[in-house]
Amino acid sequence: AQSVTQLGSHVSVSEGALVLLRCNYSSSVPPYLFWYVQYPNQGLQLLLKYTSAATLVKGINGFEAEFKKSETSFHLTKPSAHMSDAAEYFCAVSAVSGNTPLVFGKGTRLSVIA
């Protein structure tokens, strides 16, 4: 069985500040891990994915995440927040490969203050 816990349903940062969104996973098999972003009234867009290659994964829009097996974590970071980063962010896990169903966390809403 797999599960994802996102710590903090709402995170607020100032423009230009570091963004850190936390995700911890549980998986009985080596996991595939993903971060998706959802803008209002839109679908989910993939930010980045971990598929057992490099533990530091770089994604779109300046985001990156580090897979830490010992901590069962996959936190999302961005050095400098932009107003356009305000959205809902979802961490997800799947077993075996990306063509098996995703199990999502509850999401974290990111607000960026000018």
Next chain:
Amino acid sequence: DARVTQTPRDKVTEMGQEVTMRCQPILGHNTVFWYRQTMKQGLELLAYFRNRAPLDDSGMPKDRFSAEMPDATLATLKIQPSEPRDSAVYFCASTSGTEAFFGQGTRLTVV
């Protein structure tokens, strides 16, 4: 620009009516998922198909929901009869490998 297309984008219907949502997966993708998003439950899997065959529909209320893939270019999700608790955003996603691509969703409101 390949994308997953869902229709309709918005649907308002009366309780008891049949609702059909459609999804056109990305050409060449052999796996299709249906997810439902609500404020209370978040994103949850309803059903998924591989090569048009249903693999798991345990997330769907069987008495009122049905999902099919009549062909490789169309997936449908039907609710009959609809109930107010079915109000949610329904997403279709498709994949051919390591990542799933999501459609824009169908926002269903049952009054």
